[in-house]
Amino acid sequence: MTNEILAQYANYALASAALVITVAMLCYALYLAQAVPVREAAEVRADAKVPATVGAGEAKGEDPPSSVVAAETPLKARKAAGIAGSLSWLGAALLLASFALRGFAVERFPLGNLFEFSVAGAFFAMAVYSVAGLRRDVRWLGVFVTAFVVLLLMVASTAWYVEADEVVPSLKSYWLPIHVTVATLSVGIFVVGAIVSALYLMSDRGVGSERFWRKLPEASALEKFSYSLHIIGFPLWTFTLIAGAIWAREAWGAYWNWDPKEVWTFVIWTVYAAYLHARATKNTSRRTANWIAIAGFACIVINYTVVNFYFIGQHSYAQ
């Protein structure tokens, strides 16, 4: 049934994607290394001792006018970022091609196991990043996103690889593409959101070199960017939860069984709901809120690894 040649092409596309994204990562690293701190021009050098960060959650800080973009960033660095940007699109396209070829190879929707989730999740993370780049300057973020994706693809194609094949009857439903695609898309968004939240927390603390953090947007801007990603991811995850429940009823007879996978989908949802609450609560600092967002992402990682491999439930086929 399965078309081995197509599956082979899917793997070639995946390997090319990994290679392309690795090169993109190196270019982004080069860009960041050479970039001139964005905010240097905007700030008086004399007060270099004062961390460039405005306290989280405090009154809206005086953001530097956005016109002071680092005009002095060397041409070489800008070129590197340009190349990296094109490679990111190419990498995303190759991941999509790999995904599609795999789908043709197995003659079903290719989101039936952890390996396939990872490829799709990597695609969505790259796509979310690239699309975000259409609306704002996110070159500073490239190295972090590509590094995560490269790591994910490495683990997926070694530890989690499974041969292309059909799925068990309970997975044969039009709910599979709906439920899992949206789940994976929101995971892609949460990946980028978690990276930005982590950068915010480190920038806010001034971890490591101060000069480095000045190459990135200001901490409060990072925080807002992270929020704007999370408020897209959260409704999508809510949809995932609802679609999963509808499907569970059709496949197993009850819309909610407290199956480990369901429990974790719910836990992730609740933690992100807590993040949105924390962010809206005046007395809770933005830092706390972002730690909760990171905790939410940790739950996603647990959901896709520990829960898939160690907890026995009706979802165990996802191995």
Place this chain on the structure above:
Amino acid sequence: MATRTRPEREVTQPRLGVVGYLRWGWRQLTSMRTALFLLLLLAIGAVPGSVFPQRSIDPAQTDAWLARHETTGPWLDRLGAFDVYSSPWFSAIYLLLFISLIGCILPRTAVHWKALRSKPPRAPKRLARLEAHADGEVEGDLAQVREAATAVLRKRRFRVASHDEGSVSAERGYGKETGNLVFHTALVTLIIGVAVGHLWGWKADVVVPSGDSFVSTVTRYDTFAPGPFVDESSLSPFAVEVEEMTADFNDREPTAQTFGQPRDFEAHVNVTEADGSTFTDSVKVNHPLEMDGATVFLLGNGYAPVVTVKDDDGKVLYQGATPFLAQDGNYRSTGAVKVGAASPEQFGFVGLFLPTAYIDPELGPVSVFPDTKSPALAMSMYTGELFPDGRPQSVFTLDTASMEAVNNAEGTDQLRLWLTPGESAELPDGKGTISFDGVERFAGFSVRHDPGKGLTLWSALAALAGLIATLTIKRRRVFVRLVQDGDVVRVDVGGMSKDDDERLPEIVREIRDELVGQSRTS
């Protein structure tokens, strides 16, 4: 948005009195911070249920776990680790959360209701101080420009009010709070829907071999689990006949990892509804049979060997397809044949059905493929009382407490029958014959009635819609101040928002442009 945690001043106030404490407690419970805390607690509280086997889902696994952990098991059991979602502490968390939620929704609804009917507030004196600001000049007189400003803002779907000659106030984005209230209210109705399902719903299981049928009544079901308020006589008595049960296993790629995995199950059924109308359908995984009073799900399947037992005179004592319960992926199945009509002594058989039989040197009789490639029935025989004290027992097992094992003709060992389809065997002591006539498949149905499911589903969808509204809509206020300066009117536009609103400066500028441009052309 009105119920944020108050400053802690009240905590240190000396005498509060009972009412004061109650009020204080209520305010604490309905504060955003408590909601946040309870949400996180709910998330943490749900986790153990995914780590430990849950009694309500898989009692056998729970017992096995308890048997393996003699010391920690009972302690964890006392803490509710095996019944997390019905444990007092988990219930306490979500009940508190929902009380808090209701305590939050009610006052906010009142506040929002008022806001919806009141005018936007008076414009501040100095608009240049606001987050977003733009100014310009137009020719014309004050009243005319004010009219134009009102029109521009209305067109942008702002609610507009004018508190004096020289200013216009506008606000939009009330949908944000409406969406938020819809979301939180829908969570409450969702839980009500779940509760209705638990209280007035029921679920039942029934095993039906091909060619057999069942009527939806409490007595016909193998198991029946009603909610506390279910009237058991009110079940809608529809009937379902399984014309044929089909299964497909992967036997096409002997080298693949998934060789032998199931591919498709389908029960072809003839349905007679309570009102007598009939139709045919097929029930599959992911394709349940939706009826008026219940839904029929295909959740299991297996083999039902057709067995005939005759007495010495050739009279049929037992005949029928007897379901055997699969124990592994290759359908090594266990079951029992109970010959209640035998006299003077009842007898029965227990044993294995193997769809593709193979005698493993170490494991003994096993099945190596889930389909019926070379079926065999391996059974031993017992005589005695089948249903001591009339105790109910599973159709798949034989209670041998009041029975005795039958030995083979030589008396050397327990009698072991090994039959392939079409074969029959002589029973010892002139008890007759048993024959294995063929194999049918059975369908394992789960039948459920959930009167709350519609409310639950619609609530979930309403929550999603409310959520999208509250997260995408921005609440904005825009003010316009106008000052006549000879032939021209000086226009000041200012905007403010409670939310992170990146587009606000742009919008304020656009409004200024529209106003200035529009008046110019007129």
